[in-house]
Amino acid sequence: MSELIRIRSLTKHFDMGRGQRVHAIDNISFDIAEREIVGLVGESGSGKSTLGKTLLGLHDKTAGEVYYRDELLPQHYHSSDYRRHARRMQMIFQDPYSSLNPRMTVGEIIAEGPRLHGMMTAAQAREAAGEWLRRVGLHPDHMSRYPHEFSGGQRQRIGIARALILEPEFVVCDEPISALDVSVQAQVVNLLSELQASLGLTLLFIAHDLSMVRYVSDRMAVMYLGSLVEIGPVDEVYFEPRHPYTQVLIASNPEPDPESERQRVSTSIRGEISSPVNVPEGCRFAARCPRAMEECRRVTPVLKPVDESGRLVACHLY
Amino acid sequence: MTSPLLEVSNLHVEFDTYGGTVKAVRGVDFHVDAGKTLAIVGESGCGKSVTVQAMMGLIPMPPGRITQGSARLRGQEILGRSTVDGREVRGAQIGMIFQDPMSSLNPTMSIGDQIAEPLLVHRGYSAAQARARAVELLEMVRIPEAARRAKQYPFEFSGGMLQRAMIAMAISCKPTLLIADEPTTALDVTIQAQILDLLRDLQNETGMALILITHDLGVVARMADEVAVMYAGRIVESGSVEDVFYRSSHPYTVGLKAAMPSNDPQQQHELRPIEGSPPDLFSPPVGCAYAARCPHSMGICQQRPAQLFPVGDAHYARCWLQHPESPHRPAELSLGGHHE
Numbered sequence: 001m002s003e004l005i006r007i008r009s010l011t012k013h014f015d016m017g018r019g020q021r022v023h024a025i026d027n028i029s030f031d032i033a034e035r036e037i038v039g040l041v042g043e044s045g046s047g048k049s050t051l052g053k054t055l056l057g058l059h060d061k062t063a064g065e066v067y068y069r070d071e072l073l074p075q076h077y078h079s080s081d082y083r084r085h086a087r088r089m090q091m092i093f094q095d096p097y098s099s100l101n102p103r104m105t106v107g108e109i110i111a112e113g114p115r116l117h118g119m120m121t122a123a124q125a126r127e128a129a130g131e132w133l134r135r136v137g138l139h140p141d142h143m144s145r146y147p148h149e150f151s152g153g154q155r156q157r158i159g160i161a162r163a164l165i166l167e168p169e170f171v172v173c174d175e176p177i178s179a180l181d182v183s184v185q186a187q188v189v190n191l192l193s194e195l196q197a198s199l200g201l202t203l204l205f206i207a208h209d210l211s212m213v214r215y216v217s218d219r220m221a222v223m224y225l226g227s228l229v230e231i232g233p234v235d236e237v238y239f240e241p242r243h244p245y246t247q248v249l250i251a252s253n254p255e256p257d258p259e260s261e262r263q264r265v266s267t268s269i270r271g272e273i274s275s276p277v278n279v280p281e282g283c284r285f286a287a288r289c290p291r292a293m294e295e296c297r298r299v300t301p302v303l304k305p306v307d308e309s310g311r312l313v314a315c316h317l318y
Numbered sequence: 319m320t321s322p323l324l325e326v327s328n329l330h331v332e333f334d335t336y337g338g339t340v341k342a343v344r345g346v347d348f349h350v351d352a353g354k355t356l357a358i359v360g361e362s363g364c365g366k367s368v369t370v371q372a373m374m375g376l377i378p379m380p381p382g383r384i385t386q387g388s389a390r391l392r393g394q395e396i397l398g399r400s401t402v403d404g405r406e407v408r409g410a411q412i413g414m415i416f417q418d419p420m421s422s423l424n425p426t427m428s429i430g431d432q433i434a435e436p437l438l439v440h441r442g443y444s445a446a447q448a449r450a451r452a453v454e455l456l457e458m459v460r461i462p463e464a465a466r467r468a469k470q471y472p473f474e475f476s477g478g479m480l481q482r483a484m485i486a487m488a489i490s491c492k493p494t495l496l497i498a499d500e501p502t503t504a505l506d507v508t509i510q511a512q513i514l515d516l517l518r519d520l521q522n523e524t525g526m527a528l529i530l531i532t533h534d535l536g537v538v539a540r541m542a543d544e545v546a547v548m549y550a551g552r553i554v555e556s557g558s559v560e561d562v563f564y565r566s567s568h569p570y571t572v573g574l575k576a577a578m579p580s581n582d583p584q585q586q587h588e589l590r591p592i593e594g595s596p597p598d599l600f601s602p603p604v605g606c607a608y609a610a611r612c613p614h615s616m617g618i619c620q621q622r623p624a625q626l627f628p629v630g631d632a633h634y635a636r637c638w639l640q641h642p643e644s645p646h647r648p649a650e651l652s653l654g655g656h657h658e
Contacts, residue, residue, distance in 0.1 A: 043506035043507070043508065044506055151595055153595070181361035181533065182361065182533060182574055182577050182578060183573065183592035186590065187591040187593070190591060210507070211536075211578065211579040211580075211581055215579035251511075252510065252511035253507050253536065254510075254511075254534070254537050254539060255536050255539065256536050256539050256575065256578055257539055257563065257581075258542075258560055258564075260539075261540040264540070269508065272476055272479075273506075
């Protein structure tokens with residue numbers, strides 16, 4: 001399997017003025033193979049969405065590189081860069097309410113991409129939009145309707161059609177199901193998996209629902225406060241988490257099974273994710289970690305292999 | 319036989335909108351025993367929040383309207399906004415916390431003052447007593463440096479801290495019943511675990527009953543003694559948490575479970591979404607509201623609404639399949655398609 005995306009020491013800081021810097025993502029390196037689905041989990045504020053957006057050039061990179069099939073992507077995107085790269089790398093957004101323009105018809109929304117990229121004439125784009133509506137389980141007649149006429153799940157389908165009509169290779173799905181009800185989540189997840197398989201897509205699937213990420217992904221990546229703490233095959237990470245933070249995160253995930261929940265010892269840890277402003281040296285999790293050592297507060301751990309499965313963990317315990 | 323702490327019967331709530339009248343709650347019955355936890359589960363728009371808001375007098379009238387029903391706390395009627403008694407009972411004996419702590423607290427009042435307010439109103443504390451008690455309450459919900467924190471404003475608290483502050487406010491009058499409407503939906507899983515642990519500890523310390531409104535079956539499994547599953551304004555299945563999870567008797571409950579990934583490494587079932595969407599509550603279907611999405615739907619389901627049929631000891635399902643004389647009455651409800 002060849003690598004589609006290579007991320008090397010990617011860093012994104014936001015300058016807040018007065019010497020304050022938000023370390024949204026710090027020194028992240030990993031690869032995403034062709035046709036692979038990587039699930040990215042972490043708490044709000046851990047930098048998951050920033051990572052996704054930085055990969056696509058929606059944020060400038062502070063440092064580090066992203067390679068797309070050996071081609072170095074620009075540090076700052078100019079409009080010509082978007083024209084070149086956006087067709088191959090697309091995004092599906094979390095909120096199906098605010099991510100669709102309420103003044104455009106669904107047909108216009110879906111056909112806009114191919115039209116702007118000069119892939120099709122307006123008539124062809126309209127026809128393709130109708131075809132895509134059918135592929136995502138809606139009706140081509142819905143083209144002339146407006147987003148407000150659709151339910152959350154249907155809007156998410158429209159968002160999927162808008163992203164995939166460009167025939168991208170890599171799609172960042174930023175919490176695509178978080179705003180949806182359980183029964184509708186399954187509809188959207190199944191649709192995404194079908195399309196991923198039939199189109200050979202590579203996905204970065206950002207979510208906070210650990211069970212769903214386990215269901216969808218090949219590998220799971222865990223972020224905490226801007227750094228990648230663990231990444232590996234999804235079942236290894238889910239059932240045998242190694243990083244203390246991953247252990248806490250997975251143990252906090254309630255399962256729909258009263259018996260196993262009753263036996264569960266309380267796993268909650270004290271404290272909350274700290275501020276990403278001017279982060280000190282050392283492990284980001286050290287302040288809350290039940291197994292923190294002196295070294296953890298001084299030296300920032302780097303990702304290293306801990307077993308034969310290809311799993312990498314950034315922790316001084318290993 | 320002891321009577322339940324709270325008994326709600328035949329509750330109907332409607333809202334007038336430009337599009338017509340929405341029948342949001344269409345005859346809900348349930349009860350909560352002292353010290354126990356009832357989880358009301360369902361998807362958006364099923365009427366779970368409206369049910370408890372009606373009990374708490376939080377339905378804006380107009381456009382809302384409670385057309386029928388009663389809710390009795392220890393035998394005393396609390397429904398109806400105009401009854402002064404109702405307000406006394408609700409404010410002093412029932413506490414409530416909401417999904418979004420940021421917008422449920424007053425941004426211009428310090429946290430301590432907000433916690434002290436119900437004590438001034440309902441318990442006749444002096445200002446100084448109430449302030450001191452507010453600090454104690456913040457300690458009870460495990461907020462560090464409570465005295466300093468009490469003087470701060472909501473914007474200075476994180477989401478998890480705000481939810482703790484709201485819990486402190488809700489338990490300030492030592493309620494016998496706490497209603498938590500999606501208390502952890504806006505929070506991350508590790509913070510959710512902290513809040514759920516806190517709620518359970520407080521329940522053990524004070525003996526209060528809890529009504530937990532949620533859409534998350536994982537949270538239900540962790541917290542509930544009893545479960546009521548709501549769909550389109552009605553309770554479709556109710557019973558102990560074991561009955562509802564392990565002996566699910568309504569096709570909707572079965573469908574919800576199948577739509578969620580299982581965490582068992584041995585068995586990874588395909589996700590089976592429930593196709594279609596809930597019915598329009600402007601004109602609810604004549605028969606069973608779930609019939610249009612139900613894989614077991616029969617002729618009678620389209621024509622007549624089902625009652626709650628007993629399927630076990632204190633376990634009920636609103637489904638014609640469970641009618642005592644139903645020829646299709648299943649030993650165990652499968653996901654599968656039509657019955658022959």
